[in-house]
Amino acid sequence: MSKSYLSLEFIDKSFERNGVRSEVLSQVSLGVEKGEFISIIGHSGCGKSTLLNIVAGLTEATTGVVFLDGQVVDAPGPDRGVVFQNHSLLPWLTVYENVSLAVDKVFSRKKTKAERHDWVMRNLDLVQMGHARDKRPSEISGGMKQRVGIARALAMEPKVLLLDEPFGALDALTRAHLQDQVMQIHAELGNTVMMITHDVDEAVLLSDRIVMMTNGPAARIGEVLDVPIARPRRRIELATDPTYIRCRSAVLKFLYERHRLVEAA
Template structure:
């Protein structure tokens, strides 16, 4: 990908909590291009979600910083929308109202009332949830709740969509359907995506690059894998594709055998 420095630039990000002398993350350096889909993977406790929270502006870095489209990230903002593993929908609002609330909060100056209504419906349709717009979260399945969470995030017109293990709590079939839907949305909108995941197959299927973190604490980027698979991608066709198999094997090999930070292998 070209012009990685021109869009999302994560520069020497270090995060330490309390008085600990050992940081959770140490010197994370990553540049993401506009429209690129990047997954971050690693063992539990390596700081994947911590890194995403820094990019989201929910957590300050102890050192280094993040620049998005030429502007330094110094707190939460509508240019970065987050979808968590827990859908975080407001239970007393309908699906339509959950999405519309985000639209009203972020786009009221750019759109009139009728436009915001139409935009809300358009994003519900994008995730195939228009038929459930009047239902409340307690009346729909977990997968449907995640669709609403994705619709709400996309409706904010963010520059970057941040996904924190968004499919981790779902059954395998629902997860596969949502992965396919996210691929379609990414292809159609060209959205820049940074996704945290622990699922190797998911990372290879969805990503342009996979960033592998070493074990924490003091986690660093151990390796970055370019995923050389053409788009659009078909999961069934890819299952036997030697490029998919090789990429999957490369990530697994790192996670199982080379997950220690360079220079610390003998520690």
Template sequence: MTPYLSIEHVEKRFERNGVSSHVLSDINLRVERGEYISIIGHSGCGKSTVLNIVAGLIDSSSGVVILDGKEVRDPGPDRSLVFQNHSLLPWLTVYENVALAVDKVFKRSKSRAERKEWTLRHLDMVNMSHALHKRPSEISGGMKQRVGIARALAMEPKVLLLDEPFGALDALTRAHLQDEVMRIQGELHNTVMMITHDVDEAVLLSDRIVMMTNGPSATIGEILHIDLPRPRNRIALANDPRYNQYRQAVLSFLYEKQRKVEDLGQRRQSSDSKPQAQARA
């Protein structure tokens, strides 16, 4: 069966001042329609690079990304991206920030009245109908992220890309927004790929968690399937043995298995350098 989103043998190298940096090595991932995928790993492992390649913001050095049967070559409205920073235009109101994206995507396919109704529907979906005429400087950080999510969803993307969307928020606001995203994804059944550093967030929201090895030449180390029924309740899951087993599995990879891989690599480097040292002696 052909996957909805396919990342095939993706590599990424950056060149700077004649020095090549190998960031990603042989990334392979198949995502089904309606799946919620989280990518987790230590800082610098290339998580955001993977997301930006899927978004079409940067090119891979080799390999290919295929979405719904078409190769991804450039940015497009079929992939909307929500950043950790809300990225709202400060001179526009809440309504205007979302309407701008709606007009861009649906100007030819929807009438002005339909576009207005579509914009209002998505702002209501994230509970921001009360702040339509406020500017970003007049609302909280959590509200700004709600508007950013509404704008991304209003574009009706095939894949919603989230780059640590809750990372800059306080714990209570983050929990509320996570619940909102779960509710919306349950209603729309949209395909989501999210970058996170938060183990609990990944287990709570995801169908699968993709665990990255450390760079350079980072790759997918393990993929964990999360078999927890939906809708999910964070309070109930706190005492669920399976939830805690999944959480432990991710922590084990990040802090134990990853360290063993690094130690093995260091030993190999050390053993490779010994013959060279002996030859110089």
């Protein structure tokens, strides 16, 4: 049986503290195809970020395995670019230096100094941050910091881009602009993306499929919803689109019913 480009197979994750074992994820299996945009959504504490960290190689699965392009994932690597909700830029470096640090690490033997410079600028231009190349993180807005974080991740040419609620701390207007930009980048690069989100509208707007997690402990995949909306997508037009409304309702229904089950338990 051929594997998907990114394949999560029977992932379990437990943590043990003071002799007490808590099961976070149970038997999570998921295949993601090359170029696909997947969102993972669920209530707080359902292990979404833990799952993303396992794919990133930052957390080890208790049992199960992750394959990316046929290779086992068991440590962090430049084939997976991660963007966290906290931008995690180095405050003493400029915008340019934050991106070039990653580029130099990945491409020091493959690209000349001039090629690396061009590559840094290309990725900053991709997120419309070339004009701010000499500014430090303290001199730019939260939305701009996230753009730089996305540029840094993309500059490593990762096989999959991992987004952990990347717009969660931003105001609504900035969030909308960045969502549109991520859609444009995905259209231009055809990259494979896995995004964690709490936001139903964001998930439907951006995704090819939405993976809905059950509540923890021992969270698993409850449903996977296809979002058969043609691209490019324009948020204003989608507000009255029947498919958008149907997908949005399906996710809300799943989350509401799962939440109600927890309250009733």
